Amino acid sequence: MVVLVLCSAHGAPGVTTTALALVRAWAAARAGRRVLLVDADPAGSDLTAGPLLATPVEDLGLLSLVMGRGQITAEAVVHASVALDEDAARMVLPGASDTRQSRSLSEMWPGLGAALQDLSDRGVDVVVDAGRLGHRHEPTALLSAADVVAVVFTPDVPAQLHATAAARALIGLRPGRAAPVGVLVGTTGTGADTIAAAMGLTAVVPIAHDARTARDLATGTVHGRWADRSALLRSATALARRIEVWAPTPAGARS
């Protein structure tokens, strides 16, 4: 089982879109495994205004875990999450609705990191949207505890320079762990190995540029089989299938 944390280093390359596409593709790509999307972007959630717009989340989410003041357990995390389908195969743990709320979340990141590892050991994979690195209330503890960290970036030179610096910082944060994976939005993957080697990444995986599906994911209006055959969801499926290769075995790097 795996805890995957997605982050960015510069601009808005598509962290949330990639996370939403992964969660949509997860069960088909990973033999029916359940998945929880954690909205841990301290700059504020894009989900409560989009895919979760029709769902009342006042008593749910990260803030409810903080307000509960108890220990953050795997059960509490599931209890605070929204099920996206009847059998709760896909769940979302809503985040802060604005950056001011993030201050109260800062202290919970270490406890949440441990609870998410526990949840993944019990059969629920976890995808975390950690937003852009360097935020005052960055969920550093989640980045440290993750099985796999992925830096999302676009193919332009400034984005690659920022992502390279982020990769170095993440390697420093995670001694003894593999370097981050790169998620390159808007390419087909040509030259991915060369880019990975140049940037010090474990691998670079392409996510297709697909404005229509990106928009539908953001508004929670992805429906039907055509969507699953879209370029974005096909590339997300390929990424989800490769996660296992980079995740340590349970008896391995987790400490």
Ligand SMILES: Nc1ncnc2c1ncn2[C@@H]1O[C@H](COP(=O)(O)OP(=O)(O)OP(=O)(O)O)[C@@H](O)[C@H]1O
């Ligand atoms: N694969 C994609 N194809 C086409 N457009 C995309 C793709 N991914 C993201 N976008 C578009 O780019 C914009 C930013 O995407 P998104 O909100 O996912 O970025 P982000 O990295 O999460 O940004 P932020 O740091 O502001 O949360 C949105 O308009 C989104 O529709």
Ligand SMILES: [Mg+2]
């Ligand atoms: Mg985002």
